Amino acid sequence: MSPIGLNHFLGLGAVLFCLGAYGVLTRRNAIAVLMSLELMFNAVNLNLVAFARFLPNLDGVVLAVFVIAVAAAEAAVGVALVLSIYRNFRHIDLDQVDTMKG
Amino acid sequence: MTNALTMLQALTPEVVVAATAFLVMALDLRRKPNPRAQATVAIFGLLAGALATLPDWLDTTSGQVPVALWGGLFLADPLSVVFRALACLTGVLVLLFSIDPLDAERRNPGDFVTLVPFVVLGLMLAVSAGELLTFFVAFEIVSLPLYLMAAWNRNERASAEAGLKYFVTGSVSSAVMLYGISLVFGTMGTTFFSQIAARYETLTDPPQAFVLGSLMILAALGFKIAAAPFHVWAPDVYQGAPRPSATFLSTAPKAAMVAVMLRLFWGTLALQGRDFRLAETWMVIFAVMAILSMFWGNLVALVQTDIRRLMACSGIAHIGYTLLGVLAASRAGAQLEGAAAAIYYVVVYSFANLAAWGVIVLVGWRTGSDRIEDYSGLARRSPFLAFALLISLLSLAGAPPLAGFLGKFYLFRALWEAQPAWWWMVLIGILNSVISLYYYFGILKPVYFGTPRDEDSPLPVPWRFRAGLLACLAVIMVLGLYPGLTRMTLQAGAAVLNLPGAP
Amino acid sequence: MIFDPNPVAFWLLAAMVTGCALAVIRAHKLYHAGLALVGTLFGVAGLYGLLQVWFLAGVQVLVYVGAIVILLLFAIMLTHHMMTPNLKTLSTQPWTAAAMCLMLLAVLLGGILSSTWQTAPDTTVYPTWTSQSGFQVAEAIPSVKALGFRLLDPFTLPFEMVSVLILVAMIAALAVARKPPTPEDPAEGCEEVVP
Numbered sequence: 194m195s196p197i198g199l200n201h202f203l204g205l206g207a208v209l210f211c212l213g214a215y216g217v218l219t220r221r222n223a224i225a226v227l228m229s230l231e232l233m234f235n236a237v238n239l240n241l242v243a244f245a246r247f248l249p250n251l252d253g254v255v256l257a258v259f260v261i262a263v264a265a266a267e268a269a270v271g272v273a274l275v276l277s278i279y280r281n282f283r284h285i286d287l288d289q290v291d292t293m294k295g
Numbered sequence: 296m297t298n299a300l301t302m303l304q305a306l307t308p309e310v311v312v313a314a315t316a317f318l319v320m321a322l323d324l325r326r327k328p329n330p331r332a333q334a335t336v337a338i339f340g341l342l343a344g345a346l347a348t349l350p351d352w353l354d355t356t357s358g359q360v361p362v363a364l365w366g367g368l369f370l371a372d373p374l375s376v377v378f379r380a381l382a383c384l385t386g387v388l389v390l391l392f393s394i395d396p397l398d399a400e401r402r403n404p405g406d407f408v409t410l411v412p413f414v415v416l417g418l419m420l421a422v423s424a425g426e427l428l429t430f431f432v433a434f435e436i437v438s439l440p441l442y443l444m445a446a447w448n449r450n451e452r453a454s455a456e457a458g459l460k461y462f463v464t465g466s467v468s469s470a471v472m473l474y475g476i477s478l479v480f481g482t483m484g485t486t487f488f489s490q491i492a493a494r495y496e497t498l499t500d501p502p503q504a505f506v507l508g509s510l511m512i513l514a515a516l517g518f519k520i521a522a523a524p525f526h527v528w529a530p531d532v533y534q535g536a537p538r539p540s541a542t543f544l545s546t547a548p549k550a551a552m553v554a555v556m557l558r559l560f561w562g563t564l565a566l567q568g569r570d571f572r573l574a575e576t577w578m579v580i581f582a583v584m585a586i587l588s589m590f591w592g593n594l595v596a597l598v599q600t601d602i603r604r605l606m607a608c609s610g611i612a613h614i615g616y617t618l619l620g621v622l623a624a625s626r627a628g629a630q631l632e633g634a635a636a637a638i639y640y641v642v643v644y645s646f647a648n649l650a651a652w653g654v655i656v657l658v659g660w661r662t663g664s665d666r667i668e669d670y671s672g673l674a675r676r677s678p679f680l681a682f683a684l685l686i687s688l689l690s691l692a693g694a695p696p697l698a699g700f701l702g703k704f705y706l707f708r709a710l711w712e713a714q715p716a717w718w719w720m721v722l723i724g725i726l727n728s729v730i731s732l733y734y735y736f737g738i739l740k741p742v743y744f745g746t747p748r749d750e751d752s753p754l755p756v757p758w759r760f761r762a763g764l765l766a767c768l769a770v771i772m773v774l775g776l777y778p779g780l781t782r783m784t785l786q787a788g789a790a791v792l793n794l795p796g797a798p
Numbered sequence: 799m800i801f802d803p804n805p806v807a808f809w810l811l812a813a814m815v816t817g818c819a820l821a822v823i824r825a826h827k828l829y830h831a832g833l834a835l836v837g838t839l840f841g842v843a844g845l846y847g848l849l850q851v852w853f854l855a856g857v858q859v860l861v862y863v864g865a866i867v868i869l870l871l872f873a874i875m876l877t878h879h880m881m882t883p884n885l886k887t888l889s890t891q892p893w894t895a896a897a898m899c900l901m902l903l904a905v906l907l908g909g910i911l912s913s914t915w916q917t918a919p920d921t922t923v924y925p926t927w928t929s930q931s932g933f934q935v936a937e938a939i940p941s942v943k944a945l946g947f948r949l950l951d952p953f954t955l956p957f958e959m960v961s962v963l964i965l966v967a968m969i970a971a972l973a974v975a976r977k978p979p980t981p982e983d984p985a986e987g988c989e990e991v992v993p
Contacts, residue, residue, distance in 0.1 A: 197803045200911060202845070203481075205812050207906040209819055209838075210474055211899045216823030217467055218895035224873050226463060228822050228835050231866060233470035235842050238858075240477040246849040250484055255948050256428050257854055260473060261861050262960045263435050266967040267466055268866045270439050272873045273971035274462050277446050277455045279877045280977075290456050313962075320969070365952045406973035413966045420959060429956045436963050443970035449977075458974070482913060487952075504913035507905070 202243035210236035223278060223285040227271045234264040305362040305371035308347040308379050309419055315340025316412035323405040330404035334394040337412050338387050344415070345383035351376040367425040367489040374638070375423040378554040381642055382418035385547045385649065386411050391763035392653045393539030396660040402447060402537070410440040411543070418547055422554045427476045427486040427512075430555060431469075434519070437548055438465050444540035445532055457535025461544075464518060464528040472515030478508030488558070506576075512559070513580070520552040521607075522614045523587035530595075533607035538659045541603060542652035545610050546645050553617055553641045557624065557634050581622040582720065588615030589727040596734045602655055602665050605734065606648070609691060612731060613644050619724060620706045623713035633713055636705035643690065643698040643774055650687035650767035654680050657760050667738055671745025677754040681742050683764040690771045692735040693728045698775035703728060803848045811848065815841035832871050839863050853942045 209232055216229025238257045245253025279285050303310075315337060322333045351371060362371040390411055397404040417436030424430035442465060446458025476486065482505040483491045495501070517525040533541045560577060592612025599605040620637025624630050657680065658673065659665050674681035690699035707721045714720075756764075818841060821834030839862040846855035949957050 195805065197805050197808045201808060201812075202849075203910045204907060205815065205845075206477075207903060207910060208816060209842075210470075210906065211903040212816070212819045212823055213470070214467075214902060215895055215899040217463070218898070219892045220823065222828060223459060224828060224870060224877070225823075225831055227870060227873075228831055230463075230466050230470060231835065231862070231870075232819050232822060232838065233467070234473065235839065235862075237470065237473040237477050238854075239842060239845060240474070241480065242846055242849055242851050242854060244477065244481045246851065248481070248484055250480075251944055251948055252486065253480065254851055254854055254945055255953055256476075256480065256486065258857065258945070258949070259428055259432060259953075259956060259960060261857060263432060263469075263963065265861055265866055266435065266439060266964050267469070268869055269971050270442055270967050271462060271466070272869050273443060273975040274446055274455070274459045275873050276876060276975045277449060278459050281450065281452045281455045285877050287459075290459065365954060368952055369955055403973045406969055410966060410970055413962065413969075416962065417959075417966075420955070426952075426956075428953075429959070432956045432959045432963060436959060436966060439963065439967045440970045443974045446974050449974060478909070502913040503909045507909035 199243055199247040202247075203240060206236045206239040206243070208236075209233075209239065221287050223271075223275045223287055223290075226287065227268065227275070230271070231264065231268065234260060234267075301362055302364055304350065305364060305369070307350075308344045308383070309416060309423075311347045312341065312344040312383065312412055312416045312419060315344065316409070316416055319412060320409045323409050328405045330398050330408055331394060333405060333408045334390050337408055338390050341383045341386045341390070341412060341415060344419075345380045345387075348376050348380045348383075352380075363425060363489075367487050368429055369420075369423050370425040371423060374554055374558060375419075377638060377642070378422035378551060379419045381550055381645060382415050382422070382547060385418075385543075385550070385645060386415035388649045388653070388763050388767065389539065389543045389547075391759045392542055392649075392656045395757050395759055396656060397537075397539060399660075402449075407444065407447065407539070410444065414440050414543070414547065418551045422551050422558075424555075425488045427479065427488075431472060431476065434548075434551075435469065437551070438469070438519075441540070441544045441548065444543060445536035447537045447540050451537075453535035454537055457532045460528055461532045461536075468515040468518035468525075471511050471518075475508040475511030475515065478504045478511070482508070509560075510580075513556075516552055516556055516559075517584060520549045520556075520614050521611050522584050522618060523591045523611060524584075526588065526591065526611045529611060530604045530607040533610075534601055534603045534665075538603070538652070538656040538665075541606075542649065542656060545606065545652065546648050549610070549614060550641045550645050553614075553621070553637060556621055557637060560621070578622055578625045578714075581618050581625075582717070585615045585618035585622060586720070586723060588612060588618065589723065590615075593727050593730040593734075597730070597737075599734070600667055602667050602670070602738065605667070605738070606651065606655070609731065609734075610648065612727060613640075613648075613691070615727070616703065616706055616724060617641050617644070619710050619720065623706070623709040626713035632705075632709040636702070636709040639778075640702040640706055643702045643771065646767045646770045646774075647687045647690040647699060650683055650764055650771070651691065653760055653764050653767065654684045654687070657756065658754070661754055668741060668745075669748065670738060671741035672747030673742040673745075673754070676747050676752060677756060679756055679761070679764075680754060683768060684742060685739060686768050686771060688735040688739060690775070692732050694732075696775050698771045698778075701775055701778055807848055808845075811841050811844045814838075815845070828874050829871075832867065832874060835870070836863055836867055839867065853945060 213229045213232030213236060216232060217226055220226045220229060238260050241253040241257040241260065243253075245251060245257070275285055278290060282290060318340065319333050319337045322328065322336060363369070364371075390408065393407060393411075394404060397407055414437050417433050420433035421430055421437060424433055442458055442462040445461045446455050448454035479491065480486050482502045483494045485491060485494065514525060518528075521529040533545060536544065589612050592608045592610070592615060596605050596608035596612065599608060617637050617640050620633050620640060623633030624637065625633070655665065658670065662669055673684070686697065690697040693699045693703040695701075703724070707724055710724070711718065711721055815838050818834045818837035822831050822838060825831040825834060839858060843855045843858040843863075846852075846858060
């Protein structure tokens with residue numbers, strides 16, 4: 194088998210990022226959208242860590258630590274918003290959470 | 296290594312604002328919290344923060360700044376001084392306009408007042424950041440509370456919907472920005488603006504992934520400032536969010552993002568002052584964004600009946616005008632003019648927009664309606680509110696002698712000088728200003744010539760609104776009549792582009 | 799010695815990550831999507847391990863699997879009957895979205911493959927770098943010690959900012975997720991989150 198290089202990790206990151214983007218675009222359920230967002234953040238981290246190891250540059254790991262912290266805060270905010278939607282609409286189906294037209 | 300005193304001096308405004316934020320938070324923990332008192336503390340703290348930037352304003356004339364801390368991670372330069380002061384003042388005005396309605400309707404006023412200074416802190420750090428990740432974290436401090444402020448009315452469907460829409464678009468743009476940052480990091484080996492610039496000079500050709508990463512960062516910034524084609528979320532969010540929150544999120548992040556765009560694209564990623572390999576590409580991209588934003592914003596605003604949606608559309612159009620300045624900043628010889636015009640315009644836009652939203656908050660709170668037809672006869676119900684709306688909308692429309700006119704004039708002149716071959720862009724800008732007059736007068740006509748629905752019931756204006764609106768009007772008129780800030784913004788422009796000081 | 803990750807392990811983990819990610823975005827039961835997300839996150843942690851960044855692999859498991867996924871599972875439980883069959887979870891236009899995402903993927907892969915990265919040939923010799931305050935730090939990349947120095951030397955400010963970020967996220971999230979005051983009892987401060 195051919196040796197594994199930086200591009201393999203970056204390619205996997207790109208695939209993961211696009212899968213996450215697809216999930217955000219197509220999922221109707223708000224929590225599923227949150228999960229897809231986590232996939233996108235993980236793709237970024239995979240990139241950063243691969244760079245950290247192959248460039249090599251320690252800063253990649255530092256950046257990844259920050260990204261994880263930010264993702265955690267985003268998830269907490271997202272869950273609060275989902276609960277707020279559920280309380281008002283009694284469901285979290287995004288196709289029906291579209292009342293404003295102008 | 297910078298010594299501790301320099302560090303402390305450069306960070307004074309942030310320290311003051313952070314201390315205010317924690318003090319206000321502590322006040323919220325008392326057994327019987329008093330949100331109005333907390334708001335007063337926060338207002339004075341933020342004013343102190345704005346005052347604390349004063350030494351830096353003075354130092355810009357004596358050449359003491361820019362100061363770079365932690366190897367360029369934090370920059371206290373003229374650009375950040377202008378926008379740090381603006382962030383503090385925006386926070387003050389938002390507090391003045393929000394505390395009365397929130398407290399009267401019992402919508403968590405204490406938490407709202409606590410979050411405002413934190414958001415201001417995030418804005419100040421975002422405009423001073425000299426490193427991509429620092430900027431990102433600072434901007435998340437701004438974004439996360441704003442997502443939830445949009446959903447602040449807990450038992451209102453539209454508000455929850457606005458919050459979730461804002462969150463999903465905002466988070467996707469954050470992820471896109473992070474991916475872009477990771478690509479820039481991979482190609483340049485660093486995320487510090489100064490080091491990216493230095494590394495770039497050693498390359499013969501910019502790597503594909505670097506351009507791709509910069510584009511992703513630009514797209515994410517476009518989402519955050521609601522520039523076309525990344526604007527679709529804005530009208531829904533502004534309409535659904537509670538009015539005080541909409542006031543905040545339609546002003547503060549936009550101004551800060553314009554500062555960051557100037558710093559990032561003409562200082563770092565496009566590397567403008569050094570060579571022009573990428574400048575042409577960026578100019579075309581910015582031109583497309585500007586034209587789309589202006590036309591979409593102004594044309595869609597024409598058919599709106601809800602004043603909040605109208606303000607959202609007009610905000611998109613104004614970002615389009617501002618991008619003309621960012622674009623003009625890309626040509627040798629016009630960088631200073633372009634950057635200064637963009638900065639001047641976005642400062643003026645902030646105050647005019649805040650004044651208009653102040654009126655919208657008060658009228659919406661008293662009448663419970665945002666339909667433009669319900670504004671009819673406002674001049675008879677409250678001459679002061681009608682006058683405030685008149686001045687702010689005329690400034691947004693660009694009528695002389697108000698600051699908005701001067702702002703547009705500077706923008707078009709900068710664009711003309713930067714790229715005379717693109718004279719048609721100036722024409723498009725003027726055409727759009729004319730279109731915008733139509734819908735701004737569409738609001739002002741019922742206000743002055745309509746009859747009130749319920750016969751002439753006067754609309755009392757609480758002192759906080761009166762003070763805030765008077766301050767905004769004073770700024771709009773003073774900046775229009777005495778454009779003394781222009782010299783300051785010229786220096787700010789110089790700082791962005793690392794040029795010698797302005798004349 | 800050239801740093802050379804084990805190809806078999808890489809392809810296995812890559813298959814696990816992609817497969818689980820596909821399940822996250824396509825599963826018809828939300829609960830299954832949550833479990834697949836755990837799989838993806840473990841797979842990514844495994845990749846960090848393959849890259850010998852053990853510290854981050856640990857953080858990934860602790861924060862993502864331990865905190866974020868649990869939070870999401872709680873949200874699922876609060877808003878759903880966990881095992882409801884036939885949950886409509888996909889939008890009506892998956893093909894347009896798929897086309898857009900494939901285009902994005904092509905652009906990203908094109909950019910990645912045609913770029914030159916500033917890689918050093920020998921990546922097991924870790925760089926010695928001097929911190930701004932003059933410390934000589936010669937540590938392996940996975941070393942937590944080097945990471946700590948780096949976090950506290952130039953990255954002091956963002957490190958502190960993250961704590962502010964988490965604080966504001968908490969304050970704001972609680973303010974919105976709390977039960978709204980009822981007309982009879984307008985007092986604030988109900989602990990109950992469940993509607």
